[in-house]
Amino acid sequence: MDLGLTGKKAIIVGAARGIGMAVAEILAREGCDLAITARSEDGVKDAVANLRKYGTKVIGSAVNVKKADDYKTWLAETIDELGGCDILIPISSSGGGMGSEKYWHNAFEVDVMGPVRAVEAVLPGMTERKTGSIVLIATTSAGEAMGGPQAYNAMKASLITWGKQLALAHGKDGIRVNVVSPGPVEFEGGNWDMIKGTMEKFYTNTLRQQPQGRLGTPEEIARAIAFLASPAASWCNGSHLVVDGGYTNRTHF
């Protein structure tokens, strides 16, 4: 099956590691031109250098999503430099945390306003060209309780609602918006890597809840994201795809 990604222009916010990095890798391999960003300068530089091996145009620079003005400038300049944007995947997250009100601000700025500002930046161009695909990244922790009451889960949940609304509002312009909710994903330097090292019991309990007895890999999530982002998923709009190896109990009627 051809995903039809060759020649598409994609922006990935948060592509220096983990799922974002894996998505970038697939899109580059499939022939997309890419613009990426992340918090860490070194991380972006390394990722850009790595992604260029597939021969498409890859640009990128570091930006702090929390700094709204810098971020908006980055988005505007990037769309310009890339020559438009067909695919947007904003994936940056401030992560979890409890015990400080500040976590709510962080999650709002990064997990919610990160995607909101990016979507607003790409919508005019997509609307004009009557084509575009946006994939928002939520979490299985939005649909099932996990890790205690915290901003991360609640803020990620808002993306599922908002994603559906976007899909309904912009479908007429040929813009598809879908949401992917990954279950626990393990990769070196990721949260679950640290949890495995520091909270062994919690980790093994989580493994036990996974039908296949392991956590997901970034590639396994990235392939689902890449599919929804691609023209191959032309009839997927407003969908919410849980990619968790069967981790969650909920049935989706």
Added chain:
Amino acid sequence: MDVKRKVDIIRVNPQDWPNGTPAGKAEDPDHGHDIIPAERYFSPDYMALEWERVWTKVWLLAGRSDDLKVEGDYICTDIGKESVLIVRQSDGSLRAFPNVCLHRGNRLRPEGLGNTAEFRCMYHHWAYGLDGAITRIPDLGSFPQGGPPEGRLPSLPTGEWGGFVWFSLNPDVEPLADYLGMIPAHLDPYHFERMAWKRDITVEWDCNWKASMDAFHENYHVQGIHPQLQWYLDDVNVQIDCYDKHSRYLVPFATVSPRVALPSSIPPAIDHMMRHAGMDPAEYEGRVSDIRLDLQRFIRANASAQGKDFSELNDDQLTDDYHYSIFPNVSMNIHAEDIMMFRQRPHPTDPGKMLYDLWMFELVPDGEEWPARVRHQHFKHGDKSLGQVLDQDAFNLPTVQKGMQSSAFKGLWLSDQELRIRHFHHVLDQYIGGARAAQADNKQLGDNECN
């Protein structure tokens, strides 16, 4: 070293802190690369030699000065087959004597703390004053030979340093200050006397006391036994310093080991450390690898407002573990606000067992009330949890003790990361071989000649 990342740990420049704990690297001693023979961990003969040439010769840690506040306060502590009473006198001085009644040998007091006006033996009510002198022998007339002619319990050397009480079974031991050597200069800046008891636990462990000392003398086992600590400290960039009898290593805390990938979120233990200092991890904008230095700056800026005087400590001491061992049996994890220390005592008869005293102290900030003395707990290995890290050590050591007795195991095969183990056994060998005792005698001779 098998690492995933290269990590440059920034340490203080020792010259910037001329009056504090010397932070510079000491020159490594050359102790060669031979094995440390295994026999010393289980041989009854070696145990007897240790008793004769180490335990009855050196200064030993007894307890805390703040447990001996007023006249009649005493500490009763056991070492091997001996038990010692250390008593606060009316003039504020300390006296120590064996905890044994001269009549028929009953112990005068059980191990522990107390306050008394006299030590009266339970058996036949012989009584001793706080200075150890016999004050009453019931029915004295029924002893035709009279009372013991010396009229008192023998005196043992005792002294105080750093808020701790020390004693020796050796009447001719060198002065405590000479024995401690560089230790006071290194550790006085912490002001241990400002710290109060937090935990006081004795556990019987199924291993030789030296197996426990060895475990606390290296960070090489973090990756194997304490993998979770790799998200809390740097077990690779450790500065090891050996001194005359004692040794230390400096372990950077609030940082992530080069052995694991750098996480993008703050590890739980580092998060906890930041919160304890009053720093909100949610507000932190830097990278995980920047936290250690930022935390040092934060503590430096905020400590005095929190009633904590760290003016004599260098910046590294605000986050890092300065781990000292005082020969033969004291290991101390020292931090600006707390000490977690261990006193490892030999079992009276079994070389395969030991007494592990876990002592924890916490700084009492200015203006806060001195907390009530925690109760001493005593239990057997495995009966109760000591907390994750110490349980991990405790779980491991009995299998070490068993394994070392295999005829296939000749001795410890040590790396440079385990230099402190080598140094410890070198000093032990000096005592066992008699070289140290001779040194101490010469020193005393020299002192006497000067007098």
